[in-house]
Every structure is written in structure tokens, then in C-alpha cells.
Amino acid sequence: MVNSWVNSAERIGADLHLELSGGGGRRAALIRALRDAVRGGRLAPGTRLPPYRSLAADLGIARNTVADAYAELVAEGWLTARQGSGTRVAMGVPLGAPARVPRKAPPRARGPRHDLRQGTPDASAFPRAAWAASYRRALTQAPNEAFGPGDPAGRVELREALTEYLARARGVRTEPSRIVICSGFAHALRLLFHGRVLRGPLAVESYGLGFHRELLSAASVRTVPLPLDEDGARVDGLGRERAVLLTPAHQFPTGGPLHPVRRAAVVDWARARGGLILEDDYDGEFRYDRKPVGAVQGLDPERVVHIGSVSKSLSPALRLGWMVLPERFVDAVLEAKGEREAWASVPEQLALADFVISGAYDRHVRRMRQRYRARRDRLVAALATHAPHIEVTGIAAGLHAVLRLPPGTERSAVKAAVWRGVALDGLAEFRHPEATGDAPDGLVVGYATPPEHAYGAAVEALCGALPPS
């Protein structure tokens, strides 16, 4: 048994579960129960025992009986008592055989030396102080009902803050009543498809996250890949699918925005066929060189489900995302979510509302945008110096770039990178199994993941792994 808080001086008034049974009176029974608890490991060495009064009240016995039992066990060496420190389990008590051999905690998988996998922001840049301040303010100001069962739509404070923020930052047109809070993009997909709000077949981009395809296929949703070209997904290939899942701001993972003509075309398709567009706005906040690309949702709010989260902008540790829905889907999504909020933490929903309203979210995004832009520039410069034959694409936005490789070299390049302690993925990893057309070789380089101090070494290691010209 692992015990992380032995010797903690703060443990007062602790709960202790003991069963008093057997003969010889209560004092003897309590002594036996305490001995067993120590011997069995339930009371670890160093653990502070509850005060006499508390334990006596819990067990419905006299305080003196508890005091006597403690004294006896101190005398026997099971417990120690020191003024000001209470009564504790003695260190070095011989333990009996545990009920079973402890399952070893699996050795913590240490990460690779250089983590250039896409998908995660710099964990060392989480705005701890600002977030803690928002959380504390939110807790202080929350009405009491916030600590009761939650509205499955999510807190209205957050939905209001997001309505304003998404309009301003992403060109999303909505109202709080058409937003449903969720745990992230995958949860949104689950609600829509596992919750039977939508059915397949679903058109998808021919490159994307395998995890999403698996989640859809677990809901028996067939996905139909749309080819990609330099203008993004070939939405002219849309046919009888009921819906299409797109990453219009920054195609994942190839990196380009959906061309304005295609944006208009897909909305036309949705109108003509009664189709629906699922807009995965996974890193829409991070843009560097080009004009901001607003959400497709703004073109026709009744034809687009716009989905975002804080997983790239703040941290995937928070498990907060949102769906901006056409009105006709709101009830069905709420129905799929259940009668009460069962997922997203209410205090953190309120903290995010505060974080957005106070401007801290904008400040954090701005800061990270500068940091990631600088990283991208370093990557591009290093490649220009060390591997000028390698084209870098998809770099106008987001947290990753794509290095185009000579045909047939992707697999060996990924392998060479691993040898140098660099974790990253090749483009093949993201290709839809039924995709047709070009299958270019390339590496997807997530430049956001390493902490700031380790970034230079990661880029250097990467350059060493690239195929020669």
C-alpha cells in the first residue's frame, strides 16, 4: 500500500473505519481492531489517529475506552504518542502478509527525449496563477445552486461568455441557448453519434485523427473520405452523405485553410441537400501570417455545428469544450447528455467564464501565439539551413507543421527520428483507410509540445533525422 501523506501534521478529525467484534469487552475489541488495521496495512506507519472524542462518538463507546486502548497499543509499540503531535501508527511495525501481492504500479512510461507529436500545447506554459485566480473568484461568486445538480447545457455564465467570445474571435453567430458545454471534441462526437442525434454516413477529410474515425465506427457510422488538394477538402465530392466533418480553419493535419470558394460551396451543399457541416475548430485561435479565417458557422448558423475546446488553447487537462448548435438540434443533444450535468466540472465552467470575461483568455492566447510563432520560425530557419531540400507546409496557423518528404522516405524518416529520441508521426498515420488519390510522404511536427528550454535540442535532433537531399 502506498501512502503519500504519512507524517502529515494536519490530520485531525480523521474518519477511521473499525469493526468492533469478538469477546472480551469493547476495549479489547477496539485494541484488536486497531492492531488488525495496522497489521493489514489499512493504517500505514505514521498515520495520525483520530482524537479520542471523535472515535468514541463514531463507535458509540466511552472516551476513556478509546484512551485506554490507545495507551495499551502505545505500550505494545503499535502506536506512538507525542505531545502536540497526537497518536500515530508507529514506524517500523512488522506487517502481516498483505491480502495479496500488490500489483506493481506500471512503471511510469517516460516520454521520449524530444516530443514533437502534434496535438498538445506546451504544458509548461499553463497560466497557473491567472487560472487559479479565476477559479477562486468563480467559487466565491457562484450562487449556491451551482453546487447542486447541474444543467446539462452547461452553466449559463459560460455560455454567455462564449457567445460573446466566439462572435468576436471566431465570427460565430449564436446565443447562449444554442451552446452545449461538453468535455472536448470527442465528447461532442459521442453526443452527436452515439447519442443518435445524427446518423451516418458522414463525409470526412481523407486525412484526420484515427481516434475520431474509431469513435465513429464504434457508433456504426460509416465515414466517407473526401480528397484534399491545396484548397482543402474537395467538397464537390459530397453526395448523399447526411453530414460532413471539416477542419476549415487549418486542415488537420495537412495544414491549409479551406478556400473561400469551397467554404461557400459546402454551405450551398448543406442548404440544397439538407446536409449538416460539423466544424472542428480545434486550433482556430492560433494564426500567424494570414488574415484570420472566421468560422464557417458564421455563414449559416442553422447548417453548422461548431465545436471547440480549451484543449489546445489552455490545456487538455481541463476537459472543457463547447458545441454551438443549430436550434433544431439543441433538445436532442441535451437529451443525449442526460438530465443533469454528468461530465464537465461546474466550478471549472465558472472559472472559464471568468477567465474569458476578464480578458485573461485573450492574453494567454496572445502570449502563446507569439511563443508558437517564434517556434515555427525557428523550425523553418533550422530547416532552411540544415535541410533546404525539405518543403515545410501548413505553417500559417496552428501548433504543427508538415515536412514534405521525397516519395518513399516517410517510414525511414520516422524511424530515424525515433533513434534520435524524437517522437513524431508520419502523414500515413492520419490517412483514412479508404482514401484514394495521392499519398504524399511527410512528417507532422508538433512544435508546441516541448517546454521552451528543450525546443532547440528537439529541432536539432529532428534535422539530423531527415533524409539527405
Added chain:
Amino acid sequence: MVNSWVNSAERIGADLHLELSGGGGRRAALIRALRDAVRGGRLAPGTRLPPYRSLAADLGIARNTVADAYAELVAEGWLTARQGSGTRVAMGVPLGAPARVPRKAPPRARGPRHDLRQGTPDASAFPRAAWAASYRRALTQAPNEAFGPGDPAGRVELREALTEYLARARGVRTEPSRIVICSGFAHALRLLFHGRVLRGPLAVESYGLGFHRELLSAASVRTVPLPLDEDGARVDGLGRERAVLLTPAHQFPTGGPLHPVRRAAVVDWARARGGLILEDDYDGEFRYDRKPVGAVQGLDPERVVHIGSVSKSLSPALRLGWMVLPERFVDAVLEAKGEREAWASVPEQLALADFVISGAYDRHVRRMRQRYRARRDRLVAALATHAPHIEVTGIAAGLHAVLRLPPGTERSAVKAAVWRGVALDGLAEFRHPEATGDAPDGLVVGYATPPEHAYGAAVEALCGALPPS
């Protein structure tokens, strides 16, 4: 959802269509629809509304939802309720507003005047300052990787803290590597059954939460009800089921602990048949008069999945729970959960670890135990004075009591309570549809929910609603 019903004799001829739409759940949607119908003149002043049961059946929603909606509209002045005359549209309601208000954020659905529904702790007692302090400490001390993708088992800091706490307070024998963090009890059931870790049929107690039965049936798991008697579930009725779901510390909702002989018997059954016990320890911390009842898990950790959460002890707003698993199920549950933590907030996991380790959790539980015990005592005393013919049971532990009623009076008592602005459920609400044997009349009174200052009035209103002797 469209409903059409022909009203009682007093309503001349017309059909009324109610459309339940918009956010905020069914109750809020029904309230909106009724308000619109009154405002638009479709429900004229003086019109008698259909009985809860009829409208609930027509709309396919819970009877309590209808009762709540009526109570709310009575409180708002749209409807009037008089004993013997049913619920009617109030005279003098201003007419002529548009049938459908532009869709704004739905007005915060106010609850009933006196909320005595079971299942929620006193939301006004959430330990805001202590929790905020734990959250801040956790954020400050967390390693950077805590803000990256999370381990689906949950943070090891929390699993260590729970290992110690559950051993001490609940007699649970485990190790951190056999704990998986989740969002609450329903999430645990989902992981086990929707995640195909376990299959049905599953034996359950003949009284329990309908929500859990629905969740299981959505995973095509058949539930087989076990009769209850004064010693708890009749586990001698277990046959070929693969698993049994029990609430051994405090049967939900009838209120008794599982008798020690039955505890041993169900473990014997699991050993003999290779069965599994799912232990729902939903309010194990709250016990008043009797000796603590430890977890069944302690009897045989390889035969029991022990499931708990902070939903009763702290707040359902946090979405944090845990599964203590037999070793052979750990990998399958993690597989069902996914490669990364997609649900429980990592910062709040760390905050809970700090909250437990610092002793704040024990202090809060102890404070709430005193408060709830006092409330229970007030309830029992009020009943002894005002309704001495009503037996109160299930009061030695937990956050609710059961008032036994004369046969055939439950339904009218629930209705009488609603008339007095008291929301609560009858026992029938919790009965398994295939249950056989006695179906006693009773009211489930959740005494934890109202804020402290409102509790006296709630008990008074309840007493006024009870059937005369």
C-alpha cells in the same frame, strides 16, 4: 415532442398541443410550453389542467417533472392549485404576448419552494474556501506534465490519497494501481457495461434509481430484481447472473444496511459462481446511530468493484468518482476509458488529493454528518408530533429517510406535497418494473437538499401533506 390531449369535461372540446423544445431540460421546456399556451390564450383562465399522470404519460416524461412544472407555475402565479379542485389556469393572467418568445437564454428554472428530493447534498454547505485553497495548492505544486494529456487511470496523487482514505474510513483494501478515476457512479456503470468490460444479466435490488436501470438497458444489459426485506437484498435469490449491483451500506432508497449474514452470503456466491459484486457506496460516509458498516469490498477485494464519488460528500458539481477494481479488470476498464483522460478534470483530481490528504475532507464530512443528523432528528421529532401514525425508516445513515404510508396513499401524498410546494418522490418511483412481492407505500424524503434556513419550513410543509391517521 408533440402532445395532444382532450381535456376533462370542463374544457370544451379543444385539443391542446404542447411542444417541448428549447434548452434547460424537460421540466423547463414544459414550463415554457405551458406559459406560452396560457399567454397565447390556448389555455383559458380557469381551465383545469390534466392530472400529472395523464400529461406525463402523453408526453413520455416523468410524473415528477410534470408535478414540478405545475408547482413552479403556481409559484409564479400562472396557475392555481386548490385541494379537491386540481390545478387550473389562474384568472387574470395577462394575455396576448407572442406565442413564442424569441429564444433567449432560458430563464433559470427555479426549483420548487421546498426541495426534499433525495440525492443531493446541501449545496449551500460546499466548503468553498477550503476547496479553493486545495485547488490553488494543487495548481501550484503540480508538475508541468499535469497540464498535458492525462493518464486514463487518473492522477496517481489522487489514487494514493484514496487508497489510504478508503482503507481508513470504509475498510476498503486496495492499491493505487487498482483504482480508476471517473466522473461519478453513472460513468463507472458506463465504463463497465457500455465499455463491454462486463455483460449482463445483472442482478439489482428491486428498488433503486431508474436512471441506472435505463443506462444499463441502453447497453442491452438485462437487470434482474432481487427482493428486499428488513435485512436488505435477498441475495439467496442469486442464480446465474454474472454480477450483482448492491448498496450494502445503506440500501437505496429503502435505507437499511445489508445484514452481516447476507454480506458473507453474497461474497460466498461470488466465490462459488465466479460472480462479481458491484458495490455502490454512494453515501457510506454518512452514518449516525449505528456502528460503521465497512465496505463489502474489504471482505474480498478480488470479487468486488467498489464505486464511490464526491457527489454526496462534497458536491455533484465536481464530477469526480472512483472505481476500486479487482486486478483482473483494471486493464479492460482503462481500455474502455481510452488512451488519455477524456473526462475527469486533472486540476480537480489534484485538488481532491490535497483535500483528502490535508484532512479537509474528513473535517467537511464530519461537519455535514452533524448537520444532517440534526436535520434527521428534526424530521423525526416533527413527525412524532404532527404525524405519530407515520413510521420513519432508513434513518440510521445517509441523506434521506423513508416515511411508510398506509396502503394506497402514496400517490395522493406526493400530490398533496406538491400542492404545498414540496418536491419529493414516492417509493413507487424507484421500484424495478419487474419487481415482485410487496410494494409498500412510502415517501422518500431527502433531508439534505434544502439550505439550512429553509429546512424547518420544508418539514412543516411536508407534515401538512401527510395522510391523516
